[in-house]
Amino acid sequence: MGNYLLILVCLRHSRRHLGRTLLLIFGIAMGVAGVVAIDIAKTSVEKSFDLSTQALVSRSTHQITGTGLEIPQQVFTDIRTDLGIHRSAPVISRHVKVSQLGDRILTLMGVDPFSETHFRNLHISPGEQVLSGIMTGSNGVFISRSHARQYNLDIGSPLDIFLGSRRTPVTIAGFLDSENSAAGRMLEGLVVTDISLAQEILDMGDTITRIDLILDADDPAEKIRDLVGNGLFLVETDQQNLAVRGLSQSFETSLTAFSMLALFMGIFLIYNTVSFSVTRRHRLHGILRAIGATRSNIFFTVMAEVMVYAVIGSVFGVLLGILLGNGAVQAVVATVSEMYFTLTVSQTHISGFTIAKGLLAGILAAFVSGFFPALSAAGTRPVSLMHRTVSEKKFNRVVPGLFICGLLILAAASLLMRTASTHAGSDFTGLFMIFFGAALMTPLLIRFLVRILLAAGMGSLGMMVKMALRNITRSLRQTSVLMASLMVVTSVYIGIEVMTGSFRLSIIQWVDDHIGGDIHMESADPLARSLDQDLVNRIRHLPRVTSLSAYNIHPVFSRASGKVHLFSYQSDQSVKRWSWTAAPKEELDALLEEGWIFVSEIFARQHNVMPRQGAAAVLETGKGPVTFQVAGIFRDFFMGGGRVVVSPETMARFWGHGDITALQLFLASGTPAEPVMDTIRQMLDPEDMIEIRSGNAIKKSILAVFDNTFIITSALQVLTAIVALTGILNAVTALLLERTREIGILRACGTLTGQVRQLLLHECFFYGLISGILAIPLGTALSWVLIHIINQRAFGWTYDMVLTPGVFFQAIALSSAAALAAGIFPSLAAGRTHIPTALHME
Amino acid sequence: MSDIDKSFDDSGSRRVIFRRASARFPSGKISVIVGKSGVGKSSLLNLISGIDLPDKGTIQVGDHCISFMNDTARTLFRRRHIGFIYQFFNLIPVLTVLENVTLIAELDKVPQKTCRRRAESLLEQAGLYDRRHDFPETLSGGEQQRVAIVRALVNDPDLVLADEPTGNLDQETGAKIMEMITGLARKKNKTLVMVTHSPDAAAWADQIFSVGSATLAPMDSHPHG
Incomplete structure (x- = not known):
């Protein structure tokens, strides 16, 4: 054929x-x-x-x-004159915002026009003028031509460059041009200027961010290492x-x-x-x-x-x-x-x-x-x-076998996810296996739950309820696929809800523990970050201020992750939640004083610090790389990567910082923050760029940032739900069509249209209810995997799983509502069943 | 029923089933409808029960003119006054024998005790009392049809319609079923209208109607003369 x-x-x-x-x-x-x-x-x-x-x-x-992500400009001179390496260029690069360019974050790049030829093809216009001719001696900067066109800017247009709250006015001296569109896009992230203007804008004195080099085999790399030294x-x-x-x-x-x-x-x-x-x-x-x-x-x-x-x-x-x-x-x-x-x-x-x-x-x-x-x-x-029932009977015989297969697959998935390396592919394979295993277990569980519901007296609610429940097990081969889908999507809902809910709670707790306090103060000028010690003392003695945390924070270079943030506390009210400690908690402060360090989980992950005795980490200090003993690893959600806590003495000795850059004030119970904040504002000079925010405002802004990180996850959750609901709608329609003859019989016997609709909607409701109930253990398992495996690998965070009954009730309600919604059109159609035709259907 | 017109759309053309067809099925009597396949015998039962509506003409059951009722009224009328027996039994597979029988009464809010008592009594008469908690798929064809008969009679309807009730059964079982249907109909003084091909079934009739060529006409002679 x-x-x-x-x-x-x-x-x-x-x-x-x-x-x-x-x-x-x-x-x-x-x-x-x-x-x-x-x-x-x-x-x-x-x-x-x-x-x-x-x-x-x-x-x-x-x-x-x-180490502090900047170096003296003199090093560049030494490289050129002492070592004779001419393919070298001093560079300043720092992220800034330009208000006239949509407040986007751009890289302010200071270059030496005479050293650039070996490194970057910065074609500029107007005309054939060289970069040096335009930039030297002016406050002119270059931005990409397409970017300027987008914001209707031209040569001579003023720009305001913001570094934190510090504003520097400059003008557009010309445009950066490119040979092709890809290179053009590349230039859109840049504001290029002469190195001296960059130093002025960034108040860097005689320092630069780095020196770029083109070295080949003949170049004396060892000598460079000797020269650069500590x-x-x-x-x-x-x-x-x-x-x-x-x-x-x-x-x-x-x-x-x-x-x-x-x-x-x-x-x-x-x-x-x-x-x-x-x-x-x-x-x-x-x-x-x-x-x-x-x-x-x-x-x-x-x-x-x-x-x-x-x-x-x-x-x-x-x-x-x-x-x-x-x-x-x-x-x-x-x-x-x-x-x-x-x-x-x-x-x-x-x-x-x-x-x-x-x-x-x-x-x-x-x-x-x-x-x-x-x-x-x-x-x-x-x-x-x-003989439709032939396949149903065949299926019913394999239901226990499917359940056992599902159990075995779940066990294998659990083994895979616990023992597999951090290879990301195993996460997906594990997830797939969990869903597949759970889906195979569904038919037997459905049969079991239907029996429980009937035994619990659901059947006494009327013949329609009884029929609806029995119809589920009668067509188990089909209903189990539909309900497994519904169970999986509901479990994804539970998993993501529990994950985000637990995460928010952990973040709130972390903010309370680490950034807590009623008032938070820090310099809004990234170039003058130190707070005046006298001011700190006066604030410390303000009425209603019961205690304060005074700390300094400095970004330093890291080979493993680009940079890490060093913290040291002059006084510390923060409470750390330890993932691991080398000694009893009460001894940790003493270890810190002895030169040990505390590291965040993210740092530990990025720098392969294992939570075991003898754990150590190499930090790039002002005296070269130094190995520090790790006293403890703490749970941390600090934005910007890994964090290391050192004692003030260690900070001063190895990095030369002894200042205070931020304060957290703790007020007497019941004291409103605003009046105290006003008092502090009055204590400041008008030129001081110090940001004062309430603890609540900080908490809100941090939560908003973290919520953003889950936007894409939530979007995928919605996408998954749409796909699943499409499937459910499809399946419910098909399933209810199967009931056409039965509906014809009921109608012929005197069942009203509304009663037929009621029967089908009951059936849909039970699809949702049972799927929702089955989704609870699967969703809980999924949230465990998301929190303890996938998220930990993705972000390096650990946090406690918090299960609230509300999420489960919501999930069951959503699942039931989705199934009910999917049943509306088919049941309306069923109500209009042409009885004679239906009675003649096979 | 008087002056009934009924036609169907059949692949673009109209197929006339009845043209100005009239008939009277006397109360308490057994009427049998005979005719070739596809001439409209089942359609006639659908019209009488209000499952389907005529294009023209009126159908009256007792004092009720069902042609002018809306769908809900016709459904309720059917539920309370008409019992239906089908060739393929048409039992609800997920309900037990007893539940199948009591379903309609329950839908009609008849107290559970009452409808259960009535159903059990009829099931006992049908020899199915011991199987009342079994599901239809475990019953033989004859037993399923007996359940269908009990279901048709449980609401004590004025009119019982049977569409080829023995068409799916062997001759011996068919004869027993016919005996049961007609016996119960006569005993309870019900009007029974039955469509059949079976000459044996026709032998139980008080009157016979023939359907064909868009007409419904009483036949001149029948076994009861």
Whole structure:
């Protein structure tokens, strides 16, 4: 029998059920869209990172930098004159904001025009004038031409450069031009000026950020190391970039895991739809088999049809993914900039590879999910015509076996996720296995729960309730797929809700412990960060101020992560939650005084500090690299990466800082913060740029930043929900259509339209209720995995899992409401059933 | 029923089932409808029960003219005054025998005790009392049809409609079922309208109608003469 004709039969059958066919295509498209959007976001971060750094590092092979992320300009002179290395260039680079350029964060780059030729191709206009001619002796800066055009700026336009609250007015001296659009994007993140103007803007005196070098085998690297000595470091540019780039990769991989979740939902959806479609065509397949179609004919026909829809859905998915990708890029770039490294250029990058990956994901998912229903269709025997219950009975026999398989898969997933290395792929495999295992356990659990509900007296609520519950187990083969999908999506809801809820609680606790206090003060001038000691003393003795934390914070260079933040406390009210300590907690302060250090979890992760006796970390100090004993690892959510706490003596000895940069004030109970803040403001000089904020305001702003980091997760949660709901709608429609004959009988016997609708809605409600109940353990397990494995690997944070009954009730309510909503249209349609036709349906 | 017109849309053309068809099925009598396949026998029962509506004409059951009722009223009328027996039994698979029988009464808010007592009494008469907690799929065809008959009678309807009640049963079981239906109908003085192909079934009739060529006409002779 010609397969072509068979496929035609199936396609025509699908055309008759166009709504469900479209839902299937939509589901595939949504799953693929999630994968494509996240892949676009990831490759765009990669591209944006390259664009943000290429202009800065360009052709340099090495860099010399200092422990405090700045070095004396004299070092540059020594390199040139003493060592005769001419391919060297002094560089100043620091992130600033320019109000006339949309308040975007840009890199202010100070360069020496005479040293630049070896490093960067900074083409400037107007005319052929050289960079030096325009910049030297003026307060002129260069910005990219496209950027200027975007904001209607021209040569001579004034710009205000902000470093914290410090404002420096400059003017546009010319434009940076590029040979192609990619390079043009690269320049958009830059404000270039002469090194002396940069020093003036940044109040850096005779220091620079670093020296770029192009070294080859003949260059005396050892001599350079001798020259740079204490407090200065020679690093390989590529390796340093690689280290910084690596910081966010776990986060990006966790996004992939979430996008795969959407695709996984898509697989359920396709399985659902194809499975229902095969059931509905049982008779058709039986006839085809009876007149000579082979098993392989039927298998091929079903698969071919699925693949046709897979291709259509995948193509739509890619297009939708490209649209969604733009939004995802913004969210992911914002999170990466907040959490890991500043991206001054945001570029949406869509590669052919991403598109191919999306298409392949959709087609593979459809193949996998269509395979078993196709196999089942191929197994149709001509003699089994009109015996739908045959397959139900067969399925009922394998239900206990499925449960045991599911248990084994769950055990394997747990083993994989606990023992696997930090390889990110294992996270997704583990997640996939958890969902798959739980889905296999669903049929037996559904049967069990239905019995419990009936035994608990649900049946006494009326015949309709009883019928609704029994209908679930009667069509278990189909209802279990639908309810497994609903269970998975509800568990994703629970997982993400518990994760974000627990995270917020931990953040609030951390803010209270570390940044707590009723009033927070720090310098708003990044160039003059020290608070006057006299002022500190006067504030300490203000009435109603009961205690204060006075600390200093300094960013220093780190080979592993670009930079780390050093903290030392003059007085400290903070409470740390320790992940690990080398000694009893009461002895830790003494260890700190002896020169040991405390490190944050993020630092420990980035610098491979293991929580065990003898733990140590190398820090780049003003005296060169020094190994410090680690006294404890503390839980930390500090924005900007790893944090190290040292004693004030250690800070002064190795980094030369003895100042105070921030204060937290603790007021007597019941004292409002505002009047005290006003008193402090009156104590300040008008020129002092000191930011005074209430503890509540700080808490709110920190929570807002952290909430932003979950925007993309929440967006994926919504996407997953849409895919799942599409599947549920599809499945409910198909399931209720199966009841047509039964509805006809009921109507013929005198059941009112409203009562029929009531029956179907009851059934849908129970789909949701049971799925919601089943989702509670799965969602709890998922939240554990998200909190203790995926998030920890992505961000390096640990926090306690907090389970609240409210989330579970919400989840059950949502699941029931979703199933009910999916049942509205089918039940309305069922109410209009034409009884004579329904009575003659098989 | 008088002056009934009924036609269906059949692949673009109208297929006339009845044209100005009239008939009277006397109360307490057994009427049998015969005719070839596809001439409209089942459609006639659908019209009489209010499941379907005629294009023209009126159908009156007792004092009630069901042609002018809305869907809800017709459904409630059917529930309270008509019992239906089908060829394929049409039991609800997820309900037990007893629940199948009491379903309609329960939907009609008849007190559970009352409808249960009535159902159990009828099931006992049908020899199915011991199987009242079993599900339909565990019963034989004959037993399922007996349950369907009990379900049709449980609300004490004025009119019982049977659509090929023995069509799916062997001859011996069919004869027993016919005996049961007609026996119960006569005993309880019910009006029974039955569609059948079976000549044996026709033998139980008080009057026979023939359906064909868009007409419904009484046949001249029948076994009870």
